[in-house]
Amino acid sequence: MDPLFEFLCRMGDNTLVLGHRLSEWCGKAPVLEEDIALANTALDLIGQTQMWLTYAGEVEGKGRDADRLAYFRDPYDFRCCLLVQQPNGDFGYTMMRQFLFDCYHLCLLDMLATGKGAGAPHRANPSSDQRIAEIAAKAVKEVTYQQERSADLVIRLGDGTEESHIRMQRALDALWPLTRDMAALDQVDHAMAEADVIADPGALASLWEYMARNVLAEATLIPPDVSHFQKGGKTGQMHSEHLGHLLAVMQSLPRSHPNASW
Amino acid sequence: MTDQTEWPLWEIFIRGQHGASHRHVGSLHAPDAEMAIKNARDVYTRRKEGVSIWAVPSAAIAASSPSKKGPMYDPAEDKAYRHPTFFNIPDEVGPM
Numbered sequence: 001m002d003p004l005f006e007f008l009c010r011m012g013d014n015t016l017v018l019g020h021r022l023s024e025w026c027g028k029a030p031v032l033e034e035d036i037a038l039a040n041t042a043l044d045l046i047g048q049t050q051m052w053l054t055y056a057g058e059v060e061g062k063g064r065d066a067d068r069l070a071y072f073r074d075p076y077d078f079r080c081c082l083l084v085q086q087p088n089g090d091f092g093y094t095m096m097r098q099f100l101f102d103c104y105h106l107c108l109l110d111m112l113a114t115g116k117g118a119g120a121p122h123r124a125n126p127s128s129d130q131r132i133a134e135i136a137a138k139a140v141k142e143v144t145y146q147q148e149r150s151a152d153l154v155i156r157l158g159d160g161t162e163e164s165h166i167r168m169q170r171a172l173d174a175l176w177p178l179t180r181d182m183a184a185l186d187q188v189d190h191a192m193a194e195a196d197v198i199a200d201p202g203a204l205a206s207l208w209e210y211m212a213r214n215v216l217a218e219a220t221l222i223p224p225d226v227s228h229f230q231k232g233g234k235t236g237q238m239h240s241e242h243l244g245h246l247l248a249v250m251q252s253l254p255r256s257h258p259n260a261s262w
Numbered sequence: 263m264t265d266q267t268e269w270p271l272w273e274i275f276i277r278g279q280h281g282a283s284h285r286h287v288g289s290l291h292a293p294d295a296e297m298a299i300k301n302a303r304d305v306y307t308r309r310k311e312g313v314s315i316w317a318v319p320s321a322a323i324a325a326s327s328p329s330k331k332g333p334m335y336d337p338a339e340d341k342a343y344r345h346p347t348f349f350n351i352p353d354e355v356g357p358m
Binding site for chain 2: 030031034036040145149150152156
């Protein structure tokens with residue numbers, strides 16, 4: 001297993017799967033303005049996927065391009081975290097999922113692009129892999145906006161009506177136990193840190209959680225006390241049941257008509 | 263919250279480039295000013311249309327009444343001398 005290929009698949013699969021989930025809202029969001037905003041976010045994420053998986057294919061060196069990796073791998077080869085696989089639920093549930101991922105995603109991209117939040121100043125450098133630093137620098141602008149938007153909505157819905165508060169707390173209770181999967185460290189992260197591809201992956205868990213908890217407090221929402229955090233998405237060892245269904249829909253067209261173009 | 267079922271309406275103005283003035287581009291619904299700006303970003307600047315956004319509550323705009331069109335605008339009709347079309351504008355002045 002090449003840790004760099006693995007790392008790039010994690011980056012690209014997160015954005016691919018979440019981008020697809022958001023695209024499921026197209027034409028169905030509660031108001032027109034949110035419908036367009038969700039579609040914009042989905043397109044941003046799919047655009048990022050293209051950059052990550054294209055590079056992943058080049059690193060792998062077996063002639064697979066981004067489309068091949070996106071549409072012709074099976075669930076157990078995917079490396080997306082559990083959080084992004086979850087079904088949309090209601091609009092509040094989607095925004096909570098988006099917000100939790102945005103916080104992690106923003107900290108991660110910022111670390112890759114600038115080295116910020118990476119602890120000791122002498123390690124505060126962009127990724128040693130120039131291509132990764134460039135992709136992250138482009139993506140971090142999009143994700144900065146996405147995180148602001150989802151944080152705004154989480155605050156407004158959490159601290160909104162009685163009904164919206166109940167729904168947001170329910171979403172947080174359901175999704176919080178899936179969040180440790182995102183930043184859980186394994187040998188891939190250690191190898192990437194060793195090669196200075198990412199400055200300090202161990203710091204990410206506390207960085208994103210700090211960012212999220214501040215907003216949740218403002219939203220009058222309380223993360224639940226959780227004794228067991230589910231893991232296994234990021235490593236591909238234990239995906240949720242939802243991933244297979246999502247991929248079946250997402251991959252059906254290119255698998256029915258391989259090499260089709262338009 | 264009151265019993266209103268829709269978010270308030272906002273008029274959106276966008277400045278296309280530095281130095282130009284904000285132009286009205288349309289309207290949208292949003293719960294408050296901050297979200298109106300964000301919604302405007304997503305609805306009206308997807309194709310790099312602007313560098314600055316203003317959102318104004320539609321209710322705060324005072325508008326002339328269409329039914330008073332006659333008395334309001336017709337009197338200007340036969341006063342061609344109010345148009346500065348009798349002057350030649352030097353090219354160096356640029357667009358006015």
